[in-house]
Amino acid sequence: MNQPIPHPSLLKRQLPETFVSALAARFGDRFHTTEAMRLHHGRDESAFDPMLPDAVVFAHSTGEVAEIVALCSEHDVPVIPYGTGSSLEGHLLAIRGGLSVDVSEMNRVIAVNAEDLTATVQAGVTRKQLNVEIKDTGLFFPIDPGADASLGGMAATRASGTNAVRYGTMRENVVSLTVVTADGKVVRTARRARKSSAGYDLTRIFVGSEGTLGIITEVTVKLYPQPEAISAAVCNFATVDDAVRCVIQTIQMGVPVARVEFLDAAFVKAVNVHSKLALHESPLLLFEFHGSEASVKEQAELVQEIAKDHDGREFTWATHPEDRSKLWTARHNAYFAGLQVKPGTRAITTDVCVPISRLAESIATTVADCERSPHIPSLILGHVGDGNYHVMLLVDPAHPDEFAEAEGINHRLVSRAIRMDGTCTGEHGVGLHKMPFLVEEHGEDALDLMRALKRAFDPKNIMNPGKIVALERG
């Protein structure tokens, strides 16, 4: 696709000899310079072509990461943290080469404090791993971005997903971080108290900083009691607008839905094919309710009434765990289901989030825009309780102009979202792909504050350089 960067490179740049020999001596066979390893660490789930780091090192502890970053600082080598590689906007592409620090082997659950409803993990622990390890405590970690991402990566991108409408995003659910700063020092951003007014919010500064201010090595997150009862249901609607109005009223009445996901007819069709389901192929809401038996029943009845007011069809229930699991697995595989609508294509995925009052309008204008490019299949799904939705645009690598056309749709979508007081990214982050939109969203004066922060925390510009915000006004 069209690269916003002038010099992508598959070639190996020259790393300082002393730097390479120091790392090789210290980390032995955990230090790599093979092309295969560099390629694996030079791409993510975005549509960007790979951009390779010059070397890769697997760290096993905060102390090791601190050593590595100190060495990078000494030699002015860019450093990019790597978790599971599931980022979607080119976050970890090595646009200036440098060293990829892979934390996937830092995968130890350090402490579970069940009474306090917190867990502290190394950055490479994935959300599914954490939930398996804490199962017996009666607690769970709800944030669910679809991919089985690492908690370090989820914190770094301020991730969320299907449960955010009830449980919030990583912004609300990170209690504290251990971070290696750009000069190789180890800092803990906060204590484990549930609230604090003790100075600047270092935790929230690093949540969403995408490796550009420091490397997250440990994460303390909030846990929640496993709900006594869970039920899930699907409900179809005649129009997108009806479905969205149903969600707005549900939220406004304070019904504490745990999940409310929207799929358009095209996505329902794709999911039916991929997951062998027989869902009605019209705009659909997929609900999940958490609570006591009585509360779940009450929530469900209330939402059914609201749905009826908006011409919703009958609710189809999935009360058995296996049916529920099938439904949510299908939802989580929607990305792959979508890709198969036109095999051989690559997906450009949008991620706007608007005030929910503007959601129906935002989707409607986007559908109309997509219809002007009928050769580019488009599918929509969304975490509509938050006003956040994704359009998946399937572009054919054999027709490079389709990339530009799809980016045009995305750009117009983002501009409309920003005019509606929304954001260019609800949960994926900026990476490389969203950088051009930040001026439109925040204005240059706000970006100057972000630049000042970046310069203050990373004066040598070695931490994942060239991401989020350009250091000079454009």
Place this chain on the structure above:
Amino acid sequence: MNQPIPHPSLLKRQLPETFVSALAARFGDRFHTTEAMRLHHGRDESAFDPMLPDAVVFAHSTGEVAEIVALCSEHDVPVIPYGTGSSLEGHLLAIRGGLSVDVSEMNRVIAVNAEDLTATVQAGVTRKQLNVEIKDTGLFFPIDPGADASLGGMAATRASGTNAVRYGTMRENVVSLTVVTADGKVVRTARRARKSSAGYDLTRIFVGSEGTLGIITEVTVKLYPQPEAISAAVCNFATVDDAVRCVIQTIQMGVPVARVEFLDAAFVKAVNVHSKLALHESPLLLFEFHGSEASVKEQAELVQEIAKDHDGREFTWATHPEDRSKLWTARHNAYFAGLQVKPGTRAITTDVCVPISRLAESIATTVADCERSPHIPSLILGHVGDGNYHVMLLVDPAHPDEFAEAEGINHRLVSRAIRMDGTCTGEHGVGLHKMPFLVEEHGEDALDLMRALKRAFDPKNIMNPGKIVALERG
């Protein structure tokens, strides 16, 4: 009391002549240099002696604040925002003189977006005013720090209060801010979307920054549907430990209590006298439940069972709005009730917050420490669902050594809390009073990050200088 600052001053310093004449010409009778006005703006609810600004100006708009700050920047004059003056840690004392910018007349509710559950207000709007103005929408703003503080001030101190256990603090409830930066520019920190991953979290950087990074002029906050049903109840316990264990189990079972406040026997007695109540004078929990009729009933039954398991006495219910209001008014007047335990004294109020698993131990060791100073009455109340509690220590201005003795109790309390992975301030903020504890809590390397942020956002050190963190290592 013992001032941590070398040169408190009641004397008027010399402001640059051109600065004074420019402000006088621009703001006319909204610009003040009288001692009475300066005194009013040079103190808060802390036990510190006043430290006066050299002048006071009443701003009416973001544009005016920007003009004022630009002028302060040009003339290197310190600038301190002032809302209602209800801060508790010396936040707004003019330790280096300068200009107090009073935003209390910026008291307009700018927009209520009921469908999106948000309201945008000028910084001087108080929480009670907002709730009156939005009453007809069926929504409310829950954050309740006791005082009828301004929303700008609440954002600046990361305030919370009795409802935080259910609804979170200002950290979670501020959607976006309009801020005047140290060079007099106007920045909006975020759009109105419920979530965003679009760059560094400027909103959370300014929430809790106590006027040291910029002046908050507008605040967009989350609103919540007024609950269908509310009930309140009090329950007495034989010991502090029983009460706290009851709270831990309630939280751990996921009961969504809206409020759970603890008062020790001394505080119950003070409240009985002050508010003419007849509460049983032993450790007490004051609960509030929000939800549907059925859900409130279910929550209350569950908590009653839990209380019974911890030897709680019978619940006393306050279901009628007027009874409930009487109870909560009594709770909110607890500070004044406490002061009357020994008339003529001043209160030093502590504010630690610990992981809830350590709360009983934290309170018990503190009680034991207080008992060694029987001539200093001590009373304890707390937002125990969050692990946050306040000890009110009544010191006699006629015996200056009592200040030092009370500060000793506070210091030991804070040190123990930090060793329990807690914080020196759960909700009051740092101001002047908590500055000495930040090294203990965060370590010098984390404070260096805070210093770097302060220098980056306020290179001339004119924004409420000398608060939160000293610019050099001590």
